[in-house]
Amino acid sequence: PAQDRIAHANYRGSARVSGGPGTGKTIVALHRVAHLVGQLPPGADKPILLTTYTMNLATDLRMRLASLIDPDKLARVDVTHIDQLAARVLGENTPAQHRKQRVSDPAALTELRQLLAELDESRWDAAFLFDEWDQVVLGQSLTTRADYFQARRAGRGRALTRPDRNQVWKLVEQFTARLDKLGVETWGQAAERAARYETDRARRITERPTTDHDLDDSSGRRSLTYRYRHVVVDEAQDLRAAHWKMLRAMAGPTAPNDIFIAGDTHQRIYDHHVTLGPLGINIRGRSTRLTLSYRTTRQILDWALGIIDTTHTPYDDLDDGTDALTGYRSVLRGPKPTLTGYPTWESELEGLAEILSTWRAGIANPTNDRPITETPDETTPRPATVDPTGRIAVCVADRDLVGRTIDYLTTHAGLTCAELTKDGPQGDGEIHIGTMHRFKGLEYQNLAIIAVTDGIIPRAAIHRYKTEDPSRYDREIRKSRSLLFVAATRARDTLAVTWNASRSPLL
Missing domain, CATH: 3.40.50.300 (P-loop containing nucleotide triphosphate hydrolases)
Structure with missing residues (x-):
């Protein structure tokens, strides 16, 4: 019943469901999609996005959704993982001769280490510089030195003076130039570029309002409407800030039932810490927590909770508050x-x-x-x-x-x-x-x-x-x-x- 209420509720804007492993967040997300697709007016478009962080999870979601709704309704849902979505945006906006190969973070980090060795730069640790670039520069879409000087670095630990930031920015510029010369980019760079393209697209839409009939067609041409009426995100705790900016632009301005979020920050296994409010996604007053695990036993659960150390380590709620597994x-x-x-x-x-x-x-x-x-x-x-x-x-x-x-x-x-x-x-x-x-x-x-x-x-x-x-x-x-x-x-x-x-x- 608790899951059913969340899946079928009518929200004034974005909403979030959290909860420990096995509480049914993914099940709620899938039934949320089934509910939303059932409310759509007739049409041949795909106005609902169901996305998650990795390819194998997206495949699993697609299989589960196919067992929940009939093929006609399934055809109106775009099920894809978030990086594939970003790559699609870049493909629409980048000429073939200018497209770059995407490389893993470890591969890019190796290039950064080589650059620091060539420069005989020993003051800065390569891993620290890479995280500073990925989390702060790309995470906040900083494009100028002045922007970086003003950027907040909450939770980054090591304080940087103005001269420090100047040195970091110079090294970041050299690093990105090196990647560009090699014709490669990280998935973080790809997400940030996709977010900028979608934000610009959303701006042009607001400048020229259109009707619901002006939808994206199969040729991939840019339309004058937002890509999706509804966005449902599973494993939300692992998405980057750039991913959220892209999704916010794709769903348009805040509207009823625009973005539905399922996630648990206690299960964050990638170092992407995000606060949704400044990104235009307001979930305050529309967050619900599930507490009953349907997957595992009390004995396994009690042992696992000892690992997570919930009493000493605070976990965020994807906004300005904290989350807990109280009652789990x-x-x-x-x-x-x-x-x-x-x-x-x-x-x-x-x-x-x-x-x-x-x-x-x-x-x-x-x-x-x-x-x-x-x-x-x-x-x-x-x-x-x-x-x-x-x-x-x-x-x-x-x-x-x-x-x-x-x-x-x-x-x-x-x-x-x-x-x-x-x-x-x-x-x-x-x-x-x-x-x-x-x-x-x-x-x-x-x-x-x-x-x-x-x-x-x-x-x-x-x-x-x-x-x-x-x-x-x-x-x-x-x-x-x-x-x-x-x-x-x-x-x-x-x-x-x-x-x-x-x-x-x-x-």
């Missing part, structure tokens, strides 16, 4: 998570193979000891059978560990595996294996998180910031906690956590 609970009961340390990586892999074999045997010979609800009137008891596509998974911190884990399990343990990629599972193996980032939005009956080892989670490289830049150190620790929190709350029934040598301090 589950009515499902099950076994406590198992935590096991091993002396070596090899022995940890042997232990993992034993865990997975036990789970496989349990699935082949199910018993009646599945988690149950304590108060059936609050939620529906678990079904006797579980979706076979989401039964067993192994979660690790990075791609290298994914490859090493798959190699061991297939070669030495005789298990079949499928790697989780941006396009979903690759292969038909029964055990899904991927990085923590790839598990966003997924759930599994049995989940193992391995190599939760000191120096891996969090990365050893961040410890130098403890004295050099305490604010950045705190942000990195918070991001690592959120990543482990997201991973743990993908488990529905059973969670196993292992490490080798020294366990992570986050445990």
